Amino acid sequence: MPLAHLDRPFDYLVPDRLDDDVTPGCRVRVRFAGKVVDGYVLERVEESAHPGRLAYLDRVVSSEPVLPPATAALARAVADRYAGMLVDVLRLAIPPRHARAEAEPPRDPAPVPERPAALGWDRYPRGRIFLDAVHAGRPAHAVWQALPGEDWPRRLAEAAATAAAAGRGAVVVVPDHRDLARVHAACVELVGADDVVALSADLGPAERYRRWLAVLRGSARVVVGTRATAFAPVADPGLLVVWDDGDDLHAEQRSPYAHARDVLAQRAHLSGAALLVAGFARTAEAQLLVDSHWAHEIVAPRDAVRAAAPRVTAIGEDDTQLARDPAARAARLPSVAFEAARGALSAGAPVLVQVPRRGYVPGLACASCREPARCRRCAGPLALPGPAGGRGEAARPAACRWCGATEAAFRCPSCGSRRLRATAIGARRTAEELGRAFPGVAVRTSGAGEVLATVPAQPALVVATPGAEPVAEDGYGAALLLDGRVLLARPDLRAAEEALRRWLTAAALVRPAGRGGRVVVVAESGLTPVQALVRWDPAWHAAAELAGRTELGFPPAVRMATVDGSPAAVADLVDGARLPESAEILGPVPLGEVDEEGVAERERVLVRVPRPDGRALAAALAEAQAVRTARKEAEAVRVRLDPLDML
Incomplete structure (x- = not known):
């Protein structure tokens, strides 16, 4: 029940009449509080410890054991860790x-490959040892640092x-689905199509359930x-893997x-399976697994890293660079960067251009006082939706990113100025500017509207937002x-x-420095x-990040919960x-706008x-919920444990 x-x-x-059909894990219908609701059979016992009168099952929806004991135990452990309810976890674990x-x-069953x-x-050095442990059925735990250009699928x-x-x-x-397609193809090549199943949310209900049943059976x-x-x-x-x-x-x-x-870490603990946390980058959470000796790291020697990595250049790394281009620190x-792209x-070879923001000009501000430009109707941020329709036409007016209303006569409420300036440049505007800077070179974009899977090994500028970088057939010449x-x-x-994760993901697609691969990051070299x-x-960065969070008392060094809601409900x-x-x-702290009296809604x-008290914290918050x-409180309160966006 969702309460x-x-x-x-x-x-x-x-x-x-239902004795033969009721098996642990099957779906049933029962009467609860005067209504017939869905349920799962967890187990069958001879007697009940409940002293009162028991009702009968209404009917069996399906005898298929869709909730095996291992899944039920995992769902309960996940719900307890995150101060949640079992029904919410089962909604994620079992498809309709x-x-x-x-x-x-x-x-x-497919034959054993x-x-x-x-x-x-x-x-x-530890790669072969880990695979031997997986094959032997030992509960090995590892954090794998993939080399640049590695065929990680x-x-x-x-x-x-x-x-x-x-x-x-x-x-x-x-x-995402692009990574899924690559890994699925690699698995099919090794073990055969009959022994591999791909699951994702974009499958239809019938196909998703059919594939899920193939795994269950x-x-x-x-x-x-x-x-x-x-x-x-x-x-x-025998093996649980999470990539990136x-x-x-x-x-x-x-x-x-x-x-x-x-x-997956909870599942590895409960089942005794091996766990592999893999990626080009490393999170502070993965570093904690290494520092606590729960997992070992799988990394390549430094000479192998240097041989596989492209040459990376930052802004201001030497005086010669600044002498040639004094405005490098301020230039976008x-x-x-032009030299690397031309080369x-x-x-x-194609050139990858990573832009953090999509759209044309997604951020605007007053040109005089630099106050962010906002909509007069809903206070949403203003942006330029696109370029002018053609030569000689006026530029398209600013529009609100929230309500879509056009703001043709902007006037700054702080200083009264009517002029606007860009505070952020999107991928579409970047592609337009690069097309003018490199005439005759094809410019392709990959982002929210259309995500490219691959690009051919020919000269082109590929402008992509983070996570949408296509794979070049022979690697990019520069990024x-x-x-x-x-x-x-x-x-x-x-x-x-x-930021480092996004940079490493893009830079890993570039050819090694020995083949002329270059990466230019437009950021201060001392950071x-x-x-x-x-x-x-x-x-090294993950270790420094974890040390900083330990000193400041932030996850994963500690367990932290966020409680969101109205002031009265949160206090209660x-x-x-x-x-x-x-x-x-x-x-x-207030979330969003405050009312006329200065009180946050x-x-x-x-x-x-501390981490040892994390389980007690989750149990206390679940009990309070x-x-x-x-009490049938009308105002809901959202509780999250260790969320990504707590600040």
């Missing part, structure tokens, strides 16, 4: 039923095939998919807001990472970590994330929670505890 105070099992009698797909006969050679893992497929060769299952979780051993795949009911899992765990797509946007990395595209294009100040200046605890990119040392929940003695309450409170729902 916190009812988040527990209930006992029902099984009538004789499709009767026609369920009625189809199950496929025979042979163990692949996996020679690519020999570039990493192939490496993950080799690890999954190693587990399948031992007769065990493998679960590989990736951020043991027809396939290897499962590849996006974040919900972390719950895939693989029998006897710093990507925010791994964080569930619905209650209880679980992260795929943490779900300094001369060193790559003349060599016949220009623009607007570094925008990424690093975000009011976010993870701004530096996220820590820029130095980590220049040295290609994400582990926090005051009524039996928090651990170590709990420290920070706030409240919504506010946020942070509750911080249960008390509020039992």
